[in-house]
Structure formats: C-alpha cells, structure tokens
Amino acid sequence: MTRSPRYAAVAIALHWAIAFGLLFMIWLGWNMDGKESWFQFHKSVGITILLLTVARITWRLLNPPPPLPNDMKPWESKASHAVHLGFYALMVIMPLTGWLTASTSYDFDIPTVLYGLVSWPDIPGVGFLSNETAHGIIANIHSKLAYVLFALLALHVGGALKHEFGPEEGVLKRMLPGLFGKTDRPSPPPHGFLIAFGAAIGVFVLIAFAPKLFSGSPSPSAATAGEVNERSVAPDWTVDYGQSSIAFTFTHEGQTYEGAFSDWTADIAFDEDQLDASDVRVSVNTASATTPKKLYTDSLKSAEWFGVSAFPQATVDLINFAETGDGYTADATLSIKESAVTVPFAFTLEDEDGVTVMTGGTSVDRTPLDLGQTSDAGADYVSETVRIDVRVTASPAG
Template identity: 65%
Template sequence: MTSSARYSAVAIALHWAIALGIIGMIALGWNMEGNESLYQLHKSIGITILILTIARIIWRVMNPPPPLPEEMKPLEKTASHLVHWAFYGLMLAMPLTGWLLVSTSYDFDIPTVLYGLVSWPDIPGVGFLANETGHAIVEFVHSKLAWVAIALLVLHVAGAVKHEFSAEEGVLKRMLPGLFGKTTRPSPPPHGFLVAFGAAIAVFALIAFVPKFFSGGSGTANETPLSSESGASNWTVDHGQSGIYFSGTHDGNEYEGEFGDWSADIQFDPDNLEDASAVVTVRTASANASKKLYTDSLRSAEWFNVSDFATATATLSNFEKTGDDAYEADLTLAIKESSVTVPFTFELDIDGDEARMKGEATVQRTPLNLGQQSDPTADWVGEDVLIDVEVLASRKS
C-alpha cells in the first residue's frame, strides 16, 4: 500500500467551496420558481463559482496537483484526468451560460445584484439572442449542464471512494480538510497566491465596477444638479430639509425610497390660488429604494428607463383650500411617454417668510407604463404607489 501526496490548503478550500456551490446551484435551480430571493441567490452563487474557478485554474497551473498513485491503471488515470478537466469546463460553462441567460431575457428583465450588495451587468452585445428562440436555446443549454454536473459528480465521487479502499489508499484523504493521516504525505510549499486570487479579483472588479465609470455610476455624474429654481418661482426650497418619497409593496412586503435630485418651481400665494402653480422636475436615476435590487430595477428600461428619459415632471394646478391649512390640487405626473392626473392633498403652514408643506398622492403603475413587461398583473409589485412630499421653503424677496 502506498501513500498519496496531499493537496495544498488553498486547493482544498477552493475544491470544497466550489463543490458546495455547484450542489447548491443545482438545488436552487429546481426550487427557485416563483421565489425572487432564491433566484437572486442562484445568480450570486453562480458568479461566485465563476470567479473562484478562475482562481482555481491559475492556482492549479502554478501548483500542479500531486501525482496519482502508481498502482492506478493507465485507463483509470486517463479517466480521472478527463473528469477533472470536464469539471473545470463545467465550472466555467455553467455560470457563463447562466449569465448569458439573464442577459438575453426579453420578458422578465430583473437586474442581477450579487448577495444584495453588488450590481452585476448583463453581457454586452448579445441583443441578437434576446428573443424567444435565442433565449430558449440558451436556457436549454444551461439546464442540461445541470445534468452533466450531476453525472460528473457521481463519477468523481465514485472514483475517489473506489481508490480510497483499494491498494492506493489515501487518494480521498488528500483532499479532505484537516485530515493528515498516515497514508498522506505533506504537499510541496505552495506559491502564487497573490497571482491567482489577484487575477480573480481583478476580473470581478473589471466586470462589476469599470462599466460604472463609463455610464456615470448612478447615472447622475457630470450632470448639472436639478436642485435650483427658475426666476418664475417665488419660493426657495431648502433641499436639505425637504424630500420626495415613494412607497408600495413587493411580494407582500413594504418597500420605500427617495429621489435624491429634483428641483421645484413654486408660485404660491394662499390669497391668490387661481395663479398658484408648481412644477417639479426629478432626475429619475437619483431614485434610491430600500433594497439595491429595487434601485437597479427602477433604472431599467421597463421602469424609469433612465438612459432614454433622464427626468420626470410633476405639475400641480387647480389649487383649492379644503380646511384650515389644508389644500388640494391636481397632480399631473409625466414619466417617459405617459402621464396621469391624480388628486394631491397637502397641509401648509406659513410662518412669516417660511413655509412647511406635507402632502401625498397615490398613483398606479399601469397608466404610467411602469413594470408592465415583467409584472403587468401586479403579482409581485403592488399596483398602487404612494408619493409623500415634504418641503421647507422660504419666500423670495
């Protein structure tokens, strides 16, 4: 009986991290239907496997694995090598085809946010596949790779167990963490840690962060802030003490958000409501929601479509006084190429040259063509969206 040299600690860690990731991916793939959280986790683990595989391939090149026992038959050695390299190909192909599948979605365009923290872009230049036929082909290939993974897992485990109890005992132990039995020898000193993981991190950063520099990050870079009033306004808004907020429901849970960049031209005199008006211009890319996934979704084409429609406008007209410090006006909200008019109720407290206003309105998504591609029947995102406005303003001289 001979002993087998042991893999390095880094190789062992990468092996089991990727193995658990692949098993988790298969399990999620069969159980994530109708569950957006599991869907996002599935995508997050897939990209993690892709990045770890890059590190593992570089590590393997710089730190060759221990040789197989001499007692193994040539055919068994060849089969072992083929299974290993097939796994490496699979560890690249599965996440890449999954990424391609997401990038070619044409009827359910949900952004990818890794672990709810990092935005992950679609693959550029694959628009020709973003149709029913192209997407179906990619989906077929990706789903069948899961069965390939299961087959390779069975072969890999069977081979390891078989050789563990044969003449070359120790083959399995050399990849088990924390086991340094008598049948294993120490591995040679490893090298290339910074190269392997540095390259993997560089690939991740190149994909996740570099495109933001070319797109202006949040979509507001190098653009003049909207927080200024025109000469027609007789009030100056204190944006530090004011805000435009929105809220609603998603999958039965409440969400909320705020627009960070907006301007308001307000012409208002409580003694002359016939001439009162207000026009609010909002930078759509400045919307920030309670989850990064929601924020990224709002910027997509089927929601605010910030690349083609940088701003939205809200116009207040037909003011009426309904009680002590209580008013109502018509709010006309224009987003993209759609508009609706709804009641806007507010309370206004004017103290000398300072005014404080709190108001609200409820709008529906469908008339504004928001989210109608992936959720037209409001199965996930509630139809009603509540808009809350708080304004602190001072009267101009």
C-alpha cells in the same frame, strides 16, 4: 501502503467549496420557482463559484497537482484527466450560462445584486439574444448541465473509491481535509496564493465596478431639467432642499416599503390670494430614486420601470389651485417616460420658525405610466397604486 503526496490546503479548500457550491446551486435551482430571494441567492452563489473557479485555475497553473499513482493503467490516467478537464469546463460553463440566462431575460428583467449588496451587470452585447427562442435555448442548456455534473461526479467518486480501496496506491486522502488526509509523503510547498485570489478579486472588480467608471457622462441632474422640457415657471419661492423631501410608498409581495428621490428641483410660483395665477413645476432625476433594498433600487432604473438611460427626467406640473376647508388642492400632471397622468394633489401650509412648510400627497397607478408592465402587469408582486408624499420647506424669494 505508500500514498501519493497531498494537495495543498488552498487547493483542498477550493475543491470542496466549489463542489458543495455546485451541488447546492442545483438544489436551489430546482426549488426557487416563485421565490425572488432564492432566485437572487442562486445568482449570487453562481457568480461566487465563477470567481472561485478563476482562483482555482490560477492556483492550478502555479501549483501542478501531485502525480497520479504509478500503478494506474494508462487508460485510467487518461480517464482521470478527462474527468478533471470536464469538471473545470463545467465550473466555468455553468455560471456563465446562468449569467447569460439572466442577461437575456426578455419578459422578467430583474437585476442581479450579489448578496443584496453589489450590483452585477448583465453580459454586454447580448441584447440580440433577448428573445423567447434564444433565451429558452440558453436556459435549457444551463439547466441540463446539472445532469452532466452528476455524471462526472459519479465517475470521479467511483474512480477515487476504486483506487483507495483496491490494490492500487490510494488517491482519496490526497484531497480530504483535516486529520483524515494524512499521507506518507508531503506535497511540495505551495506558492501563488496572492496571485490566485488577486486574479479572482481583479475579475470581480473589473466586472462589477469598471462599467460604472467608464460609462460616460452621468445622467442629467434635475437642475438641467429645463433642457429636457421647454416649459418653465418663474419662481417666487426659495426651497430649502435639505429640509424637503419627495417620498413614495409601495408594497412588494405583501411587504410595505418607502423610497425617496434625492435629486429634484421645484420652481414655485404660488400666492394664496391669486390661486388662479399660481403654477408649480417639479423636475425629478429618476436615477436618484432609492429604496431600502438595493435590488429594488436597481430595478427602478431598468427600462420597464423608470428607464433612466433614455428618460432621465420626470416632471410634475401643478395647476388649477383651489382652497378647501382644511387646505388646498391642485391638479398634478405627472410625466414620466412617454406617459402622463393627472391626479388630485391635496396639501396644507404651515408657518414654522419664519418659513412655510407645505405637506401634501397623492396616489398614482402604475399602468397608465407604463411602469413595470413587462414583468408585473397584473400587480402580482408590486402594488398597482403607489403613494407619493411631499414635504417642501420654502421662503418667499428675496
């Protein structure tokens, strides 16, 4: 029996990669409830399928598929084309509806970080769909597309097997990889590899990185905090920021993590002999918060956490200093977004090589500061209490 020409190796690789990816996505989607890492992996694989689909469609335009066997009936040819069109539509619609589902989440806003490495934005301009009704409809459509996939898969596999083992000219081995896909007639030489995968890479770069390049002016740094809050302190100490740090410790699902702020300033007016006249103002650029996981770093920037777009600065005011048996205490008022809390701050002072090192810390609760109250008000995932540790190396001004 003479068999029709084979698909090119690139088409075969894309076919099986996307096919197994879609099936794996469905299994993952049905089993990821309550598993944050699986949820992120589901989104990562979905975006990967979308990008591979861009490459596959581009490749298809540049390399028309081998013709169907001549002995196929007209209705069979039309059915085959319809099933293939259905698959191409599904390869686009499934990832897009999943992306739209994540973009319109109204009660559990978790950023998308592809494979824990690359931030992936929400679809712009869909904020009006971020409500229970619209989001529910989109999520339901996304989940039900799995059944459409199974229906198309049954038609596709059934048709391929019929023509492979029936009296007609076979088609199955045209798409089988490896030695089992030999045919009597070679396919035309393929072309456009760089164009196809360049298109996929171009879409990825455009979506993942272009918004950062054209997002306008960056958030104000801590150095401009005086423009945000009129209160100021006349400092009499010079801070060595390279030897100083503000760190925070929290737990997520039982695991302890430590983060830090890389952009902050401290105006310090402090005299051990005049504690009642001492005053400190710390201004922090909230967008500078980093954690060991990019997902958590991105999450902190969102509206329900630090809300860096609307509230780029947090401040800490230290007053009411008092000496204790082993150091000092002060009242620290932390202001973030539109909330503020006052907590005790204990610290010690030590002389090291001619400079003074202040080491101190405190703990704050998330609820009074309106942090994470949309998705985790009950502290089911992130600890309610966050520890803050500060080390400041400074010298008297002048």
